[in-house]
Amino acid sequence: MLDARDLDVPDKIRDLTGGRGTDSVIDAVGMEAHGSPVAKFGHAVTGLLPRHVPRR
Numbered sequence: 001m002l003d004a005r006d007l008d009v010p011d012k013i014r015d016l017t018g019g020r021g022t023d024s025v026i027d028a029v030g031m032e033a034h035g036s037p038v039a040k041f042g043h044a045v046t047g048l049l050p051r052h053v054p055r056r
Contacts, residue, residue, distance in 0.1 A: 002009050014021055 002012055006012070
């Protein structure tokens with residue numbers, strides 16, 4: 001587990017992955033998106049997609 005307060009996190013990730021880095025990154029928000037009509041619409045539309053589409 002990496003501590004985000006560590007200033008060398010990018011270097012540690014490169015060390016753990018043999019210099020390659022990450023394949024993907026998740027940028028998550030908390031309450032900032034609460035009540036947003038655009039976010040609510042996005043969640044509703046995603047819920048209507050076939051099950052295999054959101055997993056890609």
